[in-house]
Amino acid sequence: MLLFHYTDLDGYNAINASPTWVFRAIQPPGGHEFGAYFTTYSPDRPLYKLGTPIEKRGYLFCFTDIGDLNPIRGGRGSYILFSAMDYPVIPDRQVWSGPASDFRLVMP
Numbered sequence: 001m002l003l004f005h006y007t008d009l010d011g012y013n014a015i016n017a018s019p020t021w022v023f024r025a026i027q028p029p030g031g032h033e034f035g036a037y038f039t040t041y042s043p044d045r046p047l048y049k050l051g052t053p054i055e056k057r058g059y060l061f062c063f064t065d066i067g068d069l070n071p072i073r074g075g076r077g078s079y080i081l082f083s084a085m086d087y088p089v090i091p092d093r094q095v096w097s098g099p100a101s102d103f104r105l106v107m108p
Contacts (some may be wrong), residue, residue: 003064004043006039039080040080
């Protein structure tokens with residue numbers, strides 16, 4: 001399964017600055033759990049369901065899942081996952097990164 005992380009330009013530049021992507025765990029607004037958040041929703045899905053502000057959907061990282069993330073509580077746990085600590089993604093798991101509008105995944 002592929003996972004996605006959406007962010008703004010500053011977040012993109014910070015994560016993309018090293019060969020191993022490190023997604024920083026933070027305390028998001030709205031009473032959500034402290035963590036780094038990911039989704040199974042690619043840019044062609046209804047991203048408003050993620051609750052991510054529009055300005056944080058401009059860039060994305062795509063990588064393969066290894067089954068070590070937790071679903072959030074409630075109905076959105078089927079497509080939103082998180083790590084309670086900083087989450088590294090080694091180059092072997094990385095699929096794509098860049099502007100969300102440029103994302104095109106061609107599966108074999």
